[in-house]
Amino acid sequence: MLRSLNINPDKCTGCLQCEMACSFENEGVFNPAKSRIKIFTFHDEGRFVPYTCTQCDEAWCLHACPVEAIKMNKETGAMEVLDAVCVGCKVCTIACPFGTVNYNQTTGKVIKCDLCGGDPQCAAACPTEAITYVDADATGLEKMRAWASKTDNQAHAN
Amino acid sequence: MTYVVVGTGPAGVVAAETLCQIDPANQVMLVGDEPEPPYSRMAIPYLLIKNIDEQGTYLRKDPEHFGNSIKHLYGIAQSVDAESKILHLADGQRMNYKALLVATGSKPILPPVPGIDGERVTTCWTLEDARKITATLSPGASVLLIGAGFIGCIILEALVSSGANLTVVEMGDRMVPRMLNQTSGELLKQWCEEKGVNVMTSAQVESIEHHPDKSIVNISDNRQVEAELVISAAGVRSNADFLDGTGVELKNGAVAVDRHMCSSIPGIYAAGDAACGLDFSTGDYSVQAVQPTAVEHGRIAAANMVKHGSVLHQGCINMNVLDTIGLISVSYGNWQGVAGGDHTSLLDRDRFRYINLQFSEDTLIGANTLGMTQHVGILRGLIQGQFKLGKWKQRLVDNPLLIMEAYLAATQGA
Ligand SMILES: Cc1cc2nc3c(=O)[nH]c(=O)nc-3n(C[C@H](O)[C@H](O)[C@H](O)COP(=O)(O)OP(=O)(O)OC[C@H]3O[C@@H](n4cnc5c(N)ncnc54)[C@H](O)[C@@H]3O)c2cc1C
Ligand code: SF4
Numbered sequence: 415m416l417r418s419l420n421i422n423p424d425k426c427t428g429c430l431q432c433e434m435a436c437s438f439e440n441e442g443v444f445n446p447a448k449s450r451i452k453i454f455t456f457h458d459e460g461r462f463v464p465y466t467c468t469q470c471d472e473a474w475c476l477h478a479c480p481v482e483a484i485k486m487n488k489e490t491g492a493m494e495v496l497d498a499v500c501v502g503c504k505v506c507t508i509a510c511p512f513g514t515v516n517y518n519q520t521t522g523k524v525i526k527c528d529l530c531g532g533d534p535q536c537a538a539a540c541p542t543e544a545i546t547y548v549d550a551d552a553t554g555l556e557k558m559r560a561w562a563s564k565t566d567n568q569a570h571a572n
Numbered sequence: 573m574t575y576v577v578v579g580t581g582p583a584g585v586v587a588a589e590t591l592c593q594i595d596p597a598n599q600v601m602l603v604g605d606e607p608e609p610p611y612s613r614m615a616i617p618y619l620l621i622k623n624i625d626e627q628g629t630y631l632r633k634d635p636e637h638f639g640n641s642i643k644h645l646y647g648i649a650q651s652v653d654a655e656s657k658i659l660h661l662a663d664g665q666r667m668n669y670k671a672l673l674v675a676t677g678s679k680p681i682l683p684p685v686p687g688i689d690g691e692r693v694t695t696c697w698t699l700e701d702a703r704k705i706t707a708t709l710s711p712g713a714s715v716l717l718i719g720a721g722f723i724g725c726i727i728l729e730a731l732v733s734s735g736a737n738l739t740v741v742e743m744g745d746r747m748v749p750r751m752l753n754q755t756s757g758e759l760l761k762q763w764c765e766e767k768g769v770n771v772m773t774s775a776q777v778e779s780i781e782h783h784p785d786k787s788i789v790n791i792s793d794n795r796q797v798e799a800e801l802v803i804s805a806a807g808v809r810s811n812a813d814f815l816d817g818t819g820v821e822l823k824n825g826a827v828a829v830d831r832h833m834c835s836s837i838p839g840i841y842a843a844g845d846a847a848c849g850l851d852f853s854t855g856d857y858s859v860q861a862v863q864p865t866a867v868e869h870g871r872i873a874a875a876n877m878v879k880h881g882s883v884l885h886q887g888c889i890n891m892n893v894l895d896t897i898g899l900i901s902v903s904y905g906n907w908q909g910v911a912g913g914d915h916t917s918l919l920d921r922d923r924f925r926y927i928n929l930q931f932s933e934d935t936l937i938g939a940n941t942l943g944m945t946q947h948v949g950i951l952r953g954l955i956q957g958q959f960k961l962g963k964w965k966q967r968l969v970d971n972p973l974l975i976m977e978a979y980l981a982a983t984q985g986a
Contacts, residue, residue: 513950
């Protein structure tokens with residue numbers, strides 16, 4: 415059974431533990447600026463919204479890549495960037511309509527959430543269960559997929 | 573019965589794979605006129621700077637990928653007999669097809685100036701071109717680049733990092749005039765100049781004189797530049813000549829396709845740089861000549877080749893990303909804006925940071941950015957989702973950097 419990140423913004427307190435855990439796991443530093451999951455703050459509404467890649471079915475990034483540098487990990491369902499193959503052309507960063515593939519100018523490659531190979535550190539670090547790693551057919555994912563379909567360029571005729 | 577796909581670029585390869593996936597019972601023939609495994613032109617700049625080898629440019633890395641279900645063969649499409657559904661190759665081979673895909677891409681146009689056919693002049697379009705450029709390029713070599721359009725600017729980066737002493741001649745009044753607005757195009761020029769590139773805008777190459785050891789390029793306003801290598805990147809033209817006599821309608825020199833990627837002749841489809849397809853933003857048909865569009869066309873064309881009418885194209889958003897000696901620029905959709913629309917921008921000239929957003933009422937329709945690398949794709953999400961921004965429109969006008977927040981508000985009611 416594939417699992418996916420389930421995000422419940424109502425539970426998020428904006429503590430940024432997830433960003434710290436992500437940047438440490440993937441970049442070896444505690445630096446929220448290097449995190450693949452981001453907390454967006456809505457001051458007026460007093461709300462925090464964690465946001466990262468949903469590993470969407472459309473996989474815009476994977477299809478747009480000219481050199482096959484993004485592959486699906488069959489075990490986790492995550493789209494993973496193969497650093498050795500990526501040329502840093504950034505086409506995936508503009509093709510992803512969720513804005514979840516980002517260019518890292520220091521390495522000349524792109525980075526995106528890869529579910530930490532099946533043990534996402536953001537979920538592990540979140541003290542309030544705003545981020546959980548659950549069966550893929552849990553409700554939250556369906557909601558995310560619905561947003562994805564709003565951006566689907568290949569609406570089927572009739 | 574067989575599907576025949578002509579052209580082994582991204583449009584052709586993705587179409588062939590999609591055909592194979594949704595109709596595995598039928599054979600797919602992938603015909604191309606380049607003596608290479610299918611590769612990506614986009615990767616050429618990274619080959620020039622030796623970040624990758626030739627294999628790194630291949631669209632598919634597994635040598636077995638084009639095996640049985642997709643048969644890749646070398647051949648030059650010469651003509652089509654649309655009535656009997658036969659493709660004729662230059663070597664005399666005939667191929668019967670159930671449906672034909674024209675994914676022949678485009679090729680560079682050389683400006684018609686004296687000396688353009690000289691030995692030291694090349695395009696930068698194919699692996700063969702790349703080999704020629706690599707052989708000449710050495711640190712300190714003087715190189716003249718004709719054209720600072722999208723392709724010109726992509727190559728520019730590679731030329732500079734190879735240590736070339738570079739001059740760029742562009743007809744337009746700024747760099748990448750068909751992708752960047754005045755402010756960002758001018759800033760990009762300033763950036764290049766600060767990095768030591770000699771950029772001439774509103775300028776034209778008038779002739780090229782070839783001497784044994786070097787060439788002299790004569791440029792408007794009596795300017796002269798010496799060059800060991802001249803690279804021409806002055807526009808492209810779709811490859812559709814082999815369709816002469818078929819009755820296939822052309823538009824802007826490319827195959828005019830409908831929303832099923834079908835040409836005016838049933839059974840003949842087109843995709844990628846060879847197709848004049850629907851533009852999401854303008855509602856008009858145009859040749860976008862970019863990789864993401866080629867891929868999308870390929871997928872949609874294939875679905876309709878299997879079952880005509882099965883997938884309706886919603887139009888591609890024209891999108892470009894460019895890295896010019898470290899300055900990253902992006903354009904989306906109607907970045908020029910539309911009549912009756914309005915816009916907002918934020919400029920930090922000293923840090924070469926810029927964002928310009930274009931609206932129609934309260935939806936985002938286009939954007940230009942400079943120096944932005946985080947969450948930039950959300951601009952596509954906002955444009956293609958046609959989200960009504962409501963109060964977030966004003967918030968964006970006040971601070972255009974809040975695009976992620978605006979997206980979350982529109983999609984999650986955050
Ligand atoms: C140096 C360079 C950098 C680029 N960088 C970018 C970038 O960063 N981002 C981006 O979006 N786009 C970029 N592009 C553009 C992008 O590569 C093209 O839009 C894309 O390749 C189009 O794909 P296609 O499949 O339609 O055509 P192509 O990739 O051109 O493939 C068409 C194939 O068909 C073959 N063919 C033509 N005529 C015949 C015939 N009669 N018979 C048989 N075969 C034939 C051609 O030789 C070619 O192999 C770049 C292009 C170049 C040259
Ligand atoms: S930046 Fe890397 S992963 Fe993204 S499209 Fe280019 S080569 Fe592929």
